[in-house]
Amino acid sequence: EAGVVQSPRYKIIEKKQPVAFWCNPISGHNTLYWYRQNLGQGPELLIRYENEEAVDDSQLPKDRFSAERLKGVDSTLKIQPAELGDSAVYLCASSLQETQYFGPGTRLLVL
Amino acid sequence: GDSVTQMEGPVTLSEEAFLTINCTYTATGYPSLFWYVQYPGEGLQLLLKATKADDKGSNKGFEATYRKETTSFHLEKGSVQVSDSAVYFCALILSGNTPLVFGKGTRLSVIA
Numbered sequence: 001e002a003g004v005v006q007s008p009r010y011k012i013i014e015k016k017q018p019v020a021f022w023c024n025p026i027s028g029h030n031t032l033y034w035y036r037q038n039l040g041q042g043p044e045l046l047i048r049y050e051n052e053e054a055v056d057d058s059q060l061p062k063d064r065f066s067a068e069r070l071k072g073v074d075s076t077l078k079i080q081p082a083e084l085g086d087s088a089v090y091l092c093a094s095s096l097q098e099t100q101y102f103g104p105g106t107r108l109l110v111l
Numbered sequence: 112g113d114s115v116t117q118m119e120g121p122v123t124l125s126e127e128a129f130l131t132i133n134c135t136y137t138a139t140g141y142p143s144l145f146w147y148v149q150y151p152g153e154g155l156q157l158l159l160k161a162t163k164a165d166d167k168g169s170n171k172g173f174e175a176t177y178r179k180e181t182t183s184f185h186l187e188k189g190s191v192q193v194s195d196s197a198v199y200f201c202a203l204i205l206s207g208n209t210p211l212v213f214g215k216g217t218r219l220s221v222i223a
Contacts, residue, residue: 004154031208042115042200042213043155056210091154095208098143098162102155 002026004103006092012109018080021106025073025094032069033100034077035091043091049075082110113138117201117214124221130188132217134175134201137182142203144168144177144184145211149198158186158199191221 005024013019025032030051035043046065048056051072060067064083069075079086087110093100118133136142143162147155159168164179173188184201201214 006154033210035210040215042202042215043211044213045210048208048210050208093155093211098204098207099145099157099160100204100211101157102147104154 004092004094004101006103006106008106010107013082014111015084016081019082020076020078021090023075023092026101029094029096031095032075033093037089037091084110086110113212115201115203115212115214117217120218122219124191126193126221126223127190130191132186132199134184135182136203138203140205142205145202146175146186147200193221193223196221
């Protein structure tokens with residue numbers, strides 16, 4: 001069974017530029033999560049989807065971050081414009097019940 | 112709010128040494144508890160889990176027992192290998208598909 005797929009794996013951009021991350025969850029997993037992991041910290045939730053509905057986006061900085069999950073499968077997370085403090089690893093996870101499975105993450109560096 | 116506290120690293124051990132990484136939690140309900148492992152440059156992999164008090168999760172020689180009375184879920188391994196070098200995260204989830212709450216992680220380095 002294929003795991004959670006994310007792309008790109010690495011991204012370097014200059015501040016104020018836009019960036020987008022893509023996630024393909026495990027087939028059949030209705031719940032999809034985006035987490036941000038700052039250096040030396042544990043991941044923290046940005047947004048959670050149940051199928052195509054965002055059910056928890058309270059921690060998403062909505063002035064610059066947006067996300068979508070069309071057709072309840074793949075998801076895209078976007079930052080526009082990026083700031084220096086957005087440098088982090090962005091992790092996507094999916095679950096069918098309680099256990100969450102993570103992708104390899106996208107490591108973002110904003111210069 | 113709900114939280115997880117892990118022992119601070121880094122932890123450096125010689126090969127075949129005994130490993131303990133402490134984890135305690137604070138939760139309003141009855142959480143399920145997890146240990147995830149992150150190898151360099153990779154995402155998080157589920158190592159083991161326990162869903163109720165006194166359950167023991169185990170995988171790849173690692174074990175952790177859900178202790179409700181001490182609100183703990185310490186990770187142990189009897190004999191570590193160089194390949195166990197990674198960052199270990201303790202986490203909890205309150206119910207269903209709610210987000211995981213992670214500790215800050217503990218970096219383990221095993222030297223030959």
